[in-house]
């Protein structure tokens with residue numbers, strides 16, 4: 001029986017992007033279904049993720065898997081063992097999970113702060129965002145990817161936020177490339193992979209989306 005792989009997604013979601021990248025890295029064909037997240041969540045979404053009611057949701061042969069990092073690990077365990085995203089060494093695996101968790105707990109909230117706030121709060125968000133990226137740049141060091149020579153879990157986790165860089169720079173008049181040149185070099189290297197290039201929307205389109213949401217928030 002053919003496999004059925006459905007991804008409930010929302011195009012600007014960095015969490016959705018992670019799962020798209022991982023599926024494409026593994027060469028898995030999937031049916032990407034766009035949700036009307038802001039206005040009208042589908043009955044399938046509510047049925048498959050009744051706890052959080054959020055995308056991304058991977059539905060593999062009818063069974064849901066939720067939470068982007070958990071989905072990426074499921075994809076890694078299920079398909080393409082010859083091209084693993086997580087390292088086999090337990091300590092290296094723990095380390096990769098640690099940095100992916102850092103992306104969720106530092107980079108994402110700082111990015112939201114830049115997106116949703118103004119004035120001092122926005123400035124603090126920008127500083128946090130850049131501080132977090134600098135720390136990640138230190139972890140990257142001179143390696144091609146976070147795990148070494150091979151594209152892996154931390155790259156999948158962080159890379160979606162690259163398409164927020166233009167918006168952060170435009171909202172706060174800064175240059176992330178000036179602050180974190182090696183990290184931007186890494187991001188450009190990742191963008192050369194088909195899995196990444198196909199999964200990330202254009203940064204200007206992301207900026208337009210963010211600016212629109214910001215306008216609505218400010219009008220409230």
Ligand SMILES: N[C@@H](CCC(=O)N[C@@H](CS)C(=O)NCC(=O)O)C(=O)O
Pocket residue numbers: 010012013014015037053054055056066067068069
């Ligand atoms: N921790 C979750 C976050 C997922 C998430 O925040 N998804 C957002 C889209 S970016 C969502 O579905 N929001 C709908 C809502 O909050 O109602 C993950 O990693 O998958």
